[in-house]
Amino acid sequence: MIQHLLVPRTLFLTNIRRASQALAYDNFGDPAAVLKKVSIQNERVIKNGHVMVKYLASPINPADINTIQGVYPVKPSSFPAIAGNEGVAEVIRIGSGVKNVQIGDKIIPAAKASGTWTTHAILSEKDVTVIDKNVDNLFAAQLTVNPSTAYRMLKDFHKFEPGESLIQNGGNSAVGLFVIQLAKLWGIKTINVVRERPNLDELRDHLKSLGADYVVTEEELRKREIMEQILAEIPKPKLALNCVGGQNATDCMRYLSDNGTMVTYGGMSRKPVVIPTGLLIFKNQKYIGYWMTRWSQENFNSSQRIKMIEELCQLRIEDKLKLPKIELIRLDDWKEAMENISKGFTNAKYVFKFD
Amino acid sequence: MIQHLLVPRTLFLTNIRRASQALAYDNFGDPAAVLKKVSIQNERVIKNGHVMVKYLASPINPADINTIQGVYPVKPSSFPAIAGNEGVAEVIRIGSGVKNVQIGDKIIPAAKASGTWTTHAILSEKDVTVIDKNVDNLFAAQLTVNPSTAYRMLKDFHKFEPGESLIQNGGNSAVGLFVIQLAKLWGIKTINVVRERPNLDELRDHLKSLGADYVVTEEELRKREIMEQILAEIPKPKLALNCVGGQNATDCMRYLSDNGTMVTYGGMSRKPVVIPTGLLIFKNQKYIGYWMTRWSQENFNSSQRIKMIEELCQLRIEDKLKLPKIELIRLDDWKEAMENISKGFTNAKYVFKFD
Known part of the structure; x- marks a missing residue:
């Protein structure tokens, strides 16, 4: 009173x-x-x-x-x-x-x-x-949109063991940059797909400085020999993160492992997600979406949301997230x-x- | 000895x-x-x-x-x-x-x-x-292929409450016929999509005699007024079963409810599964595959496989499965x-x- x-x-x-x-x-x-x-x-x-x-x-x-x-x-x-x-x-x-x-x-x-x-x-x-x-x-x-989206997509759809890998397109997107950094901190290897561009080497260097293990262009992704070399060094991705859709999403799913999951959180190409039937039936892959807004509303006062916010803030204070x-x-x-x-x-x- | x-x-x-x-x-x-x-x-x-x-x-x-x-x-x-x-x-x-x-x-x-x-x-x-x-x-x-596929797809991907509904294409396929019959026995409403054909009325009558609630052609599925009438009578499908792919699969998913699941178990059109991005992100729909062969190998001696076989045989003995x-x-x-x-x-x- x-x-x-x-x-x-x-x-x-x-x-x-x-x-x-x-x-x-x-x-x-x-x-x-x-x-x-x-x-x-x-x-x-x-x-x-x-x-x-x-x-x-x-x-x-x-x-x-x-x-x-x-x-x-x-x-x-x-x-x-x-x-x-x-x-x-x-x-x-x-x-x-x-x-x-x-x-x-x-x-x-x-x-x-x-x-x-x-x-x-x-x-x-x-x-x-x-x-x-x-x-x-x-x-x-x-904090509540891009770093949180990256955090949840790495936590909620596959229980990563250190050394396992993911593939993502839009590697240079706002979410993509946090995926690279968090994955590096958590011991997850990343294959990051970006669009062909004039200053590609500069972008590659930048993403690698943030922790990207591999940076490939959309064209390189379609070249078996390039991808086979990468997949000789790391296991096939258990998770694919897609914010592009269209041909590039389909190219990514071809490298996704059996029982792997593709999470779509954006559609920058404005094209749909096109899945060859065999990947669903015989490779048992799963295709789902992620919408941070829904998650936040459903989990606003949950302990896992508080934990996420504290963890992300702490990483930032320690200068581990750019x-x-x-x-x-x-x-x-x-x-x-x-x-x-x-x-x-x-x-x-x-x-x-x-x- | x-x-x-x-x-x-x-x-x-x-x-x-x-x-x-x-x-x-x-x-x-x-x-x-x-x-x-x-x-x-x-x-x-x-x-x-x-x-x-x-x-x-x-x-x-x-x-x-x-x-x-x-x-x-x-x-x-x-x-x-x-x-x-x-x-x-x-x-x-x-x-x-x-x-x-x-x-x-x-x-x-x-x-x-x-x-x-x-x-x-x-x-x-x-x-x-x-x-x-x-x-x-x-x-x-x-028994081990078609009735078992129908049984598992109705049991394993959504916990149906009586009165809930599903949509399936290939309604007249070998699996589709068992889906209709089992769904009827279990109180699940079915929307069954079939191809346009000369003897359509005969097929409609046959599927309804097996227990189909609604039978629509691929063209009817694209007509909002027909589907709105159906969806005024039953809730939006929680499950979509797809053995066709291509345009028809996409048409089916547009009527799938929020948080619904489409299970692909065949690809008769030889075309991929095409998902508009918004259905994944904002409607939180899930797209997965089902392969009976894998399930049977992984669950060969499981109690749930024995239960399924006994239950299907019993229904057949009671003349409840044609x-x-x-x-x-x-x-x-x-x-x-x-x-x-x-x-x-x-x-x-x-x-x-x-x-």
Whole structure:
């Protein structure tokens, strides 16, 4: 009861009426067209069980764009909706009855949180996860999507023994880079497929510096002699991770071991996953999908999610996980960023930085 | 020891030196060209732990043809090889040390048994399963492939609640007919996809008389209004059984429920299984294969295999399982049968009858 009485009084002394600056939309469409920067007056008294947070950094993920376009399976619960699904924030006010969160805590919101492209938000205590303050904001801001996807796909579909291997396409994707790093840390060999490109040697060197064992282009993957040489050195992959689809996914599955599993988590080629029947029947391979958003919703307060977040933060603090290339932008830069994304003019991940 | 001494003596009095008549092949190729009818002199003394059987009936399965062609993953251990992988036989002699098999028993051989297109064979006691004598030979002869495949696919991939549903293509295939009948017995609703054909109404009536809830052609499956009407009456299928592949398999998966499983056990269209990425990621559907031969080898002496065989035999004895259309042939008719099969001139399953 004392806390209940004290909290509003304490808050009254702070900057309570500050308005949030946010990117919101009233209807689905092209983000550059439908997003608007808005100012939202925050409530004077924080509801029971809620906290007010100040965002530190929030990335722009492909799923955020698809959500605004209305083509993602997750829809905002109502309009106007604040965009963005991921970020890191600091708790600056707490409502009555809040038990596990304190002012000054660094938190990440639930995947279902409504909007992270905002300077401030009021969230239920149940929808936030407190993380280690020592982890840097850039990593924390993108923790729940890319590193978590890589972590779960390595943990949940095959019990790897050290020395076993996986094959992944999109080796240079945001998730792919974390797969390489986590696999290296956990003693799993990786065959990483990338697209042919002008600066291939540079990319190969970069991925190998992160821990990639083999880096092959899509064309090299189709050459038996190259793959046979690799598979003379390591066992056939027990797991294939696919974010491309189409011909390249089929090429990957041909090297997957008997009883192996291909996990599809993206479809960058916009082509389906095509499986020769014999791989299903005679090689007993399994083809499944992985959607981080679903997993997080179903396991939000589970011990395995807490363990994953702690483990990933700890690895980052120990400097064992590098981030993909990032371009920091201010909220006011949103329109240019959206235009560049829609034109494909980006080779870095955009992250809004709020302070 | 008494048994050991007595058995050879008993056998000596019977028809021990009778030769087997069998269809064998020396090398892979077109069955009509490489098969030969041969006479094999049987050994005078049956080896320890072995039994001599007289075949009663043995079917010609597509896998038998593929095995002779050399395109099946199971190869004979040596040449000359006796063809055929399934059948029912009567035990006519037993070697010393045989414990669980008696003269007069009706048995089915293991899937890995080398050759059932023969009048007689000597088999290890370990490689035979004694079945109920009351089950008819035609059903018993094909028990281990088609009814068993249907049984396992209904049991092993989704725990059906009564009233739940499945969709299958090849509704009129040998396995499909058993799926319809077993599903009906177990309270599972079935949507059965068949190819357009002149006598469609007749086929529809036949499948419904076996227990099919819905019979749709491949074209009807692509019509939203037809499928919406069906799915207003029953829940979305939790399981899809696919023996066709290609466009039809993809059409089936579009009606599969979230978290549903498609099991591929054949590829009659010779086209791959094509999965739109969203079904894997957002609908969390699973795509796997089923190969009865592998299951039988891995579970040969398991209680669940014994239970399945007993249950299927009992259903047959109670006249609850009908057989697909069968054409009985003598061993001497083999060449014509093989030629008809290779030309596709068959609308019934051939079964060799030996007595």
